[in-house]
Amino acid sequence: MDNLTSPRVVKSILDKHGFHFTKSLGQNFLIDDNILKKIVEAANLSKDDRVLEIGPGIGTLTRELGTLAHKVVAVEIDQRLIPILKETLAGFDNVSVIQGDILKIDLVELVHNSFDGKPFKVVANLPYYITTPIIMGILERGLPFESITVLIQKEVAQRMVASPGSKEYGALSVAVQYYTIPRSVAKVPASVFMPPPKVDSMIVTMERRKEPPVFVEDRKLFFDVVHASFAKRRKTLLNNLISAKEILEGWTRQEIEELLWECGIDPQRRGETLNVEEFASISNSILYKKKSKL
Ligand code: SAM
Numbered sequence: 509m510d511n512l513t514s515p516r517v518v519k520s521i522l523d524k525h526g527f528h529f530t531k532s533l534g535q536n537f538l539i540d541d542n543i544l545k546k547i548v549e550a551a552n553l554s555k556d557d558r559v560l561e562i563g564p565g566i567g568t569l570t571r572e573l574g575t576l577a578h579k580v581v582a583v584e585i586d587q588r589l590i591p592i593l594k595e596t597l598a599g600f601d602n603v604s605v606i607q608g609d610i611l612k613i614d615l616v617e618l619v620h621n622s623f624d625g626k627p628f629k630v631v632a633n634l635p636y637y638i639t640t641p642i643i644m645g646i647l648e649r650g651l652p653f654e655s656i657t658v659l660i661q662k663e664v665a666q667r668m669v670a671s672p673g674s675k676e677y678g679a680l681s682v683a684v685q686y687y688t689i690p691r692s693v694a695k696v697p698a699s700v701f702m703p704p705p706k707v708d709s710m711i712v713t714m715e716r717r718k719e720p721p722v723f724v725e726d727r728k729l730f731f732d733v734v735h736a737s738f739a740k741r742r743k744t745l746l747n748n749l750i751s752a753k754e755i756l757e758g759w760t761r762q763e764i765e766e767l768l769w770e771c772g773i774d775p776q777r778r779g780e781t782l783n784v785e786e787f788a789s790i791s792n793s794i795l796y797k798k799k800s801k802l
Contacts, residue, residue: 510596511541512566512567512568512571512596513538513539513540513541513544513568514539515539515702518537518539518566518568518702519702521566521592521595521596522566522592525588525591525592527588527589527592529703530586532637533585533586533635533637534563534634534635534636534637534638535565535586535635536633536636536701536702536703536704536705537565537566537568537701537702538565538568538569538633538659538700538701539568539700539701539702540700543659543694543696543700543711544568544569544572545572546693546694546711547569547572547631547633547657547659547711548569548572548573548576548631550657550693550694550711550713551629551631551655551657551713552655553573553576553577553629553631554576554577555576555577555578556578557576557577557578557579557628557629558577558578558579558580558581558622558623558626558627558628558629559573559577559579559580559581559628559629559630559631560580560581560582560583560618560619560623560628560629560630560631560653561573561580561581561582561583561630561631561632562582562583562610562630562632562634562635562642563582563583563584563585563610563632563633563634563635564582564583564584564589564593564605565584565589565633566589566592566593566596567582567592567593567596567597569631569632569633570582570593570596570597570600570603570605571596571597571600573603573631574597574600574602574603577602577629578602579602579603579622579623580600580602580603580604581603581604581605581606581618581622581623582603582604582605582606583605583606583607583608583610583613583618584605584606584607584608585607585608585609585610587607590605590607593605604622606618610638610642610645611638611641611642611645615645615646615649615651616649616651619651619652625652626652627652627653627654628651628652628653628654629653629654629655629656629657630646630653630655630656630657630658631657631658632657632658632659633658633659634658634659634660636660636661636664636705636707639658639660639661639664640664640680643656643658643668643680643684643714644680644683647683647684647687647688648683653716654715654716655688655713655714655715655716656688656713656714657693657711657712657713657714658711658712658713659696659709659710659711660709660710660712661705661707661708661709661710662695662696662707662708662709662710663676663707664680665692665709665710665711665712666692666710667680667681668680668681668684668685668690668712668714669681669684669690669691669692669712672780672781672782672783673780673781674780675780677780678738678780679731679734679735679738682731682734682784682787683731683734684714685721685784686717686720686721686722686724686730686784687714687716687717687720688714688715688716688717689714689715689717690712690713690714690715691712691713691714691715692710692711692712693710693711693712693713694710694711695708695709695710696708696709696710696711697709721784721785722784722785722788723788723792724788724791724792725791725792725795726791726792726795729755729791729794729795730787730788730791732752732754732755732791733749733752733755733787733790733791733794734779734787736748736749736751736752736755737749737779737782737787737790738779738780739751739752739779741778741779741780742778743778744775744776744777744778745768745773745775745776745777745778745779745782746761746764746765746768746775746776748779749764749768750764755794756794763797767790767793767794767797768790770793771786771789771790771793772789773786773789773790
């Protein structure tokens with residue numbers, strides 16, 4: 509079997525099919541065996557595992573997944589890669605490729621049809637231009653994922669694992685850390701891709717939490733508060749919440765200030781200093797106050 513991490517082999521496959529990279533689809537194919545091994549090692553796969561891969565490219569990672577896991581479903585947007593994948597994945601009876609846009613596909617249906625609704629792992633070298641919507645889409649849909657192991661842009665990885673008070677900490681950090689325990693596994697240089705992207709990358713693995721780390725009465729309200737608190741990073745928490753009319757319609761400045769003090773939070777703090785517990789406390793208090801106002 510051809511070694512798909514060999515640049516020479518990749519080039520000859522692409523040439524044979526007259527394939528040219530489309531930059532806007534984030535097509536940077538992995539050409540490093542060591543990094544490939546690190547991704548699958550971090551994903552900790554066994555022969556019982558079902559795996560969803562996003563963006564198989566020419567099937568480099570897909571073949572490793574197919575060897576290690578029970579079943580692999582890979583979603584690839586680029587039609588031109590489908591005939592290539594047919595060739596490179598020939599003989600992998602446990603691997604199927606779905607042509608489509610991961611942001612448009614009904615993932616609940618996919619998990620139901622392909623995995624019988626059973627737990628699955630996500631493993632991917634993601635297209636960088638849509639890393640955040642892909643991850644958020646998986647986290648927020650209530651899918652039975654066990655873990656997400658991805659190779660992504662370093663800056664996004666740093667935001668996922670960031671702690672309160674750091675400049676990388678934001679809505680993405682809170683969402684990822686609410687649903688999972690993220691861990692950065694390894695830094696990855698641009699030279700391991702064909703063509704090399706302009707940024708460095710990182711392997712991150714996110715282990716699903718069995719229970720959320722805090723009690724949140726209304727999850728949508730919680731995330732609305734999180735987004736509102738980070739809306740303008742230079743503004744205070746109070747001013748960001750005052751601007752969040754969709755959450756606090758009809759509330760006076762004084763009422764919001766009082767609510768924050770009741771939660772033990774100084775209204776002059778900035779959103780990026782709040783931890784998950786504090787966001788939960790604010791959103792739960794807003795809900796109770798709203799109910800008592802009725
Ligand atoms: N897995 C391959 C590898 O490691 O060499 C390719 C990774 S490449 C960074 C990203 C892949 O995602 C490309 O094959 C690209 O065509 C595909 N892709 C881009 N946007 C997509 C989308 N919206 N849905 C599904 N696949 C997408």
